[in-house]
Amino acid sequence: MSAWEVVIGLEIHTQLATKSKIFSGASTAYGAEPNTQACLVDLGYPGVLPVLNEEVVRMAAMFGLAVNATVAPRSVFARKNYFYPDLPKGYQISQYELPIVEHGELFITDADGNEKRIGITRAHLEEDAGKSTHEGLGQFSGIDLNRAGTPLLEIVSEPDLRSAQEAVAYMRKIHSIVRYLGISDGNMQEGSFRCDANVSVRPRGQEEFGTRTELKNLNSFRFVEKAINFEIERQIDVIEDGFDVVQETRLYDANKDETRSMRSKEEANDYRYFPDPDLLPVAIDAAYIEAVQQTLPELPDAKRRRFVDEYGIRADDADILTTSRSLADYYEDVAAATAAEAQGAANFIVGDLMGALNKAGLGIEDSPVSAAALAGLLDRIRDNTISGKIAKEVFEAMWAGEGSADEIIEAKGLKQITDASAIEAIVDKVIEANPGQVAEYRAGKDKLIGYFVGQVMKETGGKANPGQVNQILKQKLG
Amino acid sequence: MAELHEQTLIELAAGLERGDFTSVEVTEALLARVEVHDQTLNAFVTVTGEQALAAARAADEARAAGNAGILNGLPLVHKDIFCTRDVLTTCGSRMLENFVSPYDATIVERLAAAGAVVLGKTNMDEFAMGSSNETSYFGPVKNPWHLECSPGGSSGGSAAAVAARMAPAATGTDTGGSIRQPAALTGTVGLKPTYGRVSRYGMIAFASSLDQAGVITRSSADAALLLGVMAGFDERDSTCIDHPVPDYTAALSQSLDGLRVGVVKQHFDEGLDEQTGAAVREALSVLEANGATLLEVDLPNIDLSVPTYYVVAPAECSSNLSRFDGVRFGHRAEDPEDLFDLYCRSRGEGFGAEVKRRIMTGTYALSAGYYDAYYLKAQQVRQLIADDFRQAFEKVDVIAGPTAPTPAFRLGDKTDDPITMYLNDIYTIGANLAGLPGISTPCGFVGGLPVGLHLVGPHWGEELLLRCAHNYEQLSTWHKACPGDFQ
Numbered sequence: 006m007s008a009w010e011v012v013i014g015l016e017i018h019t020q021l022a023t024k025s026k027i028f029s030g031a032s033t034a035y036g037a038e039p040n041t042q043a044c045l046v047d048l049g050y051p052g053v054l055p056v057l058n059e060e061v062v063r064m065a066a067m068f069g070l071a072v073n074a075t076v077a078p079r080s081v082f083a084r085k086n087y088f089y090p091d092l093p094k095g096y097q098i099s100q101y102e103l104p105i106v107e108h109g110e111l112f113i114t115d116a117d118g119n120e121k122r123i124g125i126t127r128a129h130l131e132e133d134a135g136k137s138t139h140e141g142l143g144q145f146s147g148i149d150l151n152r153a154g155t156p157l158l159e160i161v162s163e164p165d166l167r168s169a170q171e172a173v174a175y176m177r178k179i180h181s182i183v184r185y186l187g188i189s190d191g192n193m194q195e196g197s198f199r200c201d202a203n204v205s206v207r208p209r210g211q212e213e214f215g216t217r218t219e220l221k222n223l224n225s226f227r228f229v230e231k232a233i234n235f236e237i238e239r240q241i242d243v244i245e246d247g248f249d250v251v252q253e254t255r256l257y258d259a260n261k262d263e264t265r266s267m268r269s270k271e272e273a274n275d276y277r278y279f280p281d282p283d284l285l286p287v288a289i290d291a292a293y294i295e296a297v298q299q300t301l302p303e304l305p306d307a308k309r310r311r312f313v314d315e316y317g318i319r320a321d322d323a324d325i326l327t328t329s330r331s332l333a334d335y336y337e338d339v340a341a342a343t344a345a346e347a348q349g350a351a352n353f354i355v356g357d358l359m360g361a362l363n364k365a366g367l368g369i370e371d372s373p374v375s376a377a378a379l380a381g382l383l384d385r386i387r388d389n390t391i392s393g394k395i396a397k398e399v400f401e402a403m404w405a406g407e408g409s410a411d412e413i414i415e416a417k418g419l420k421q422i423t424d425a426s427a428i429e430a431i432v433d434k435v436i437e438a439n440p441g442q443v444a445e446y447r448a449g450k451d452k453l454i455g456y457f458v459g460q461v462m463k464e465t466g467g468k469a470n471p472g473q474v475n476q477i478l479k480q481k482l483g
Numbered sequence: 484m485a486e487l488h489e490q491t492l493i494e495l496a497a498g499l500e501r502g503d504f505t506s507v508e509v510t511e512a513l514l515a516r517v518e519v520h521d522q523t524l525n526a527f528v529t530v531t532g533e534q535a536l537a538a539a540r541a542a543d544e545a546r547a548a549g550n551a552g553i554l555n556g557l558p559l560v561h562k563d564i565f566c567t568r569d570v571l572t573t574c575g576s577r578m579l580e581n582f583v584s585p586y587d588a589t590i591v592e593r594l595a596a597a598g599a600v601v602l603g604k605t606n607m608d609e610f611a612m613g614s615s616n617e618t619s620y621f622g623p624v625k626n627p628w629h630l631e632c633s634p635g636g637s638s639g640g641s642a643a644a645v646a647a648r649m650a651p652a653a654t655g656t657d658t659g660g661s662i663r664q665p666a667a668l669t670g671t672v673g674l675k676p677t678y679g680r681v682s683r684y685g686m687i688a689f690a691s692s693l694d695q696a697g698v699i700t701r702s703s704a705d706a707a708l709l710l711g712v713m714a715g716f717d718e719r720d721s722t723c724i725d726h727p728v729p730d731y732t733a734a735l736s737q738s739l740d741g742l743r744v745g746v747v748k749q750h751f752d753e754g755l756d757e758q759t760g761a762a763v764r765e766a767l768s769v770l771e772a773n774g775a776t777l778l779e780v781d782l783p784n785i786d787l788s789v790p791t792y793y794v795v796a797p798a799e800c801s802s803n804l805s806r807f808d809g810v811r812f813g814h815r816a817e818d819p820e821d822l823f824d825l826y827c828r829s830r831g832e833g834f835g836a837e838v839k840r841r842i843m844t845g846t847y848a849l850s851a852g853y854y855d856a857y858y859l860k861a862q863q864v865r866q867l868i869a870d871d872f873r874q875a876f877e878k879v880d881v882i883a884g885p886t887a888p889t890p891a892f893r894l895g896d897k898t899d900d901p902i903t904m905y906l907n908d909i910y911t912i913g914a915n916l917a918g919l920p921g922i923s924t925p926c927g928f929v930g931g932l933p934v935g936l937h938l939v940g941p942h943w944g945e946e947l948l949l950r951c952a953h954n955y956e957q958l959s960t961w962h963k964a965c966p967g968d969f970q
Contacts, residue, residue: 049806052685095805277849282692
């Protein structure tokens with residue numbers, strides 16, 4: 006065990022999936038021409054005023070309820086003041102002293118396989134800034150304010166995470182929750198889900214925290230893990246070399262896999278937070294919370310437990326199958342449509358289907374093999390029309406769009422041989438052709454049974470029912 | 484018939500309705516006066532003659548077609564703080580010297596929809612920060628009653644335009660007294676409504692929690708007419724309250740009978756010019772003699788209103804004015820070396836001294852380590868002041884007193900001493916801190932300069948104020964007095 010204990014807290018910025026911005030009617034759609042989705046409010050024109058998009062309140066309340074948090078009856082928007090060209094008003098509207106969500110929690114599985122509680126300090130609503138671009142503009146910088154005013158929910162964890170792996174597990178859990186709730190698309194490439202990490206180390210057993218650094222720009226699960234691990238090593242080296250860790254903001258450079266100092270505490274802005282006088286406090290009553298509660302879908306943890314209880318599948322498969330609502334729905338659709346065993350269906354989805362999807366870079370929503378079609382395939386395994394091995398071949402053909410399982414089995418003549426007399430004839434042929442192996446087997450080398458099975462399969466093009474082959478072989482060799 | 488420029492909105496409306504004259508004739512007459520007098524007064528930043536005549540023609544046509552709106556063909560001017568599409572909106576600042584807004588403020592829209600004809604945009608203290616109109620980048624406005632005196636501020640251009648009969652009515656904004664104080668100093672009527680009564684959308688923000696749009700007119704009846712058009716919910720301003728808009732004109736016909744008028748002892752303490760005090764007391768006795776009851780009320784924390792205001796207002800302005808950074812609109816420094824230089828020089832060149840002073844004061848008040856001692860403390864005191872008013876209004880219907888401690892002062896007299904200048908708003912600031920409506924109506928002269936009677940009402944108490952002021956105007960002639968050079 007290392008002499009150092011790692012302490013990590015995450016701040017996750019989730020873009021809320023609203024059609025319009027948090028304080029204006031402009032669209033939030035991604036990828037438009039620069040500055041085509043910024044109205045006068047987003048541009049911070051003289052005289053304009055923000056008006057809160059009610060939808061973001063509902064979404065934040067949903068999140069709060071999903072993580073067992075308090076949804077504040079009264080929360081207040083505040084101005085965070087600083088100058089930057091992509092911040093049109095010279096302040097960002099955020100929440101400071103009175104956030105909309107406080108005191109939440111979720112559970113992850115730690116390295117020892119135990120359930121571990123991670124506290125969620127708060128989640129607050131804020132507007133995103135625009136984007137500065139410096140490429141291809143010579144001595145100028147370009148500003149794109151399409152993103153300015155996009156609603157964000159900033160989710161701040163307690164410093165309860167003790168390793169990069171735990172941080173990633175927590176982040177994945179949040180990712181899964183916001184997508185389950187339908188409040189964010191969680192798209193990390195487009196920046197809809199990004200994270201800053203506060204990292205410190207302390208001698209194991211020490212009560213007080215070490216000096217922390219804040220890592221910025223972590224926009225993938227992999228980068229979170231790599232950046233934190235790099236930073237842990239760096240901090241330990243600094244301390245072991247007899248120096249002090251400096252409190253500062255550091256930027257993760259994915260290309261070099263290192264973190265670099267951005268600014269120290271001394272250079273930090275004084276944001277001069279104060280309640281935004283242009284906006285009223287957000288008041289939420291019990292009836293509102295109750296109504297939002299009614300709209301909550303089944304969440305990943307509950308679904309995972311139900312999959313284990315109801316379908317009797319292994320917990321690790323249930324974990325994977327519940328990472329997204331659409332994958333879980335797919336699984337449930339397959340399980341409902343097939344006579345095959347639930348675990349068998351889980352195996353096929355987690356193994357073959359997800360393997361193929363990952364390889365093709367597709368999500369479950371884009372799977373070329375529908376849940377109904379996959380159920381059709383599993384049924385043919387179940388009723389011994391084909392073997393599991395042949396099933397993989399059929400699946401590949403289905404993936405390629407060659408038809409349903411039945412059509413492919415028919416067209417390719419892949420139907421399993423289950424006629425005992427036909428199998429017996431082939432077994433006899435194999436025994437006759439391999440006198441040496443037969444003798445060895447009979448002398449006690451049981452393992453050779455596999456050789457004989459293989460020979461029979463080869464003769465039948467893999468179509469003989471493996472169970473029957475085994476049985477007949479044992480009979481004849483016995 | 485009185486000359487066109489002498490007539491109030493209501494008189495003009497009646498004449499237009501009777502067909503005594505057309506809106507084009509009224510507009511031409513007033514534009515001609517602007518042409519003659521504004522070189523002296525400097526009340527306008529922009530005169531919109533062509534647009535005004537086009538609007539007047541459209542109004543005359545609408546009337547002929549039977550589609551006359553409530554303000555059809557009536558001329559007015561806008562303080563240059565309200566955004567107007569296709570016309571400069573400078574806010575009295577070099578920062579916005581060339582700024583043309585791509586949209587109309589809500590009140591500009593509403594007044595236009597009712598048929599009003601806009602003659603131009605009026606001069607003002609830069610970003611509404613000032614009480615004398617001397618902080619304007621476009622030079623001070625002269626008081627029509629005495630050309631060496633200030634008309635007050637920040638809505639000094641609006642007040643001077645109405646006092647000099649260049650327009651019968653003007654819009655204004657009031658953050659600490661910026662409608663009422665210039666109205667008092669120019670012998671006009673100034674109404675600041677309840678916070679949230681009139682939309683702030685399109686009104687360039689100074690201190691968001693205090694700013695409120697209102698009007699400067701030559702009678703309370705005209706103020707009632709305009710407020711009825713301007714007031715009401717606007718979904719574009721979250722602080723604009725969805726409260727029914729009553730018939731303000733109807734409220735004018737009620738007498739003073741039974742009206743309880745509160746008098747605040749502190750308002751007559753030292754600091755108040757003796758003769759001004761005497762004029763106000765005389766006005767109070769007129770109210771009393773005609774059915775009102777005078778009652779002494781106590782506002783124990785009112786003395787804290789100026790220091791409270793000068794923390795809250797600068798704090799909000801320091802943030803509100805951050806958007807003027809030379810990037811998207813407004814003044815931009817030539818050849819900036821880098822981003823920091825762009826910010827520093829654009830703002831350094833674009834803002835005047837008073838604006839800078841307030842941005843710095845506010846930035847300081849919000850800084851880490853000072854926030855609790857200044858901003859938070861000021862908000863707490865603000866609550867105490869609001870509570871004082873709430874308690875007072877359990878006993879009285881309106882609170883009456885002087886609008887300003889002295890009549891108009893000489894231009895240049897107070898420019899070197901911001902504190903003395905700030906004390907000019909000592910009687911008006913409380914209403915802004917508490918979000919209450921206030922009105923100033925002329926109640927006499929001191930040394931040839933007008934003095935105002937200030938009335939403050941409870942939230943949504945505009946009807947009470949208009950009723951009280953209108954009754955007083957029926958019992959006096961001060962509001963009809965016209966400065967000698969502008970007959």
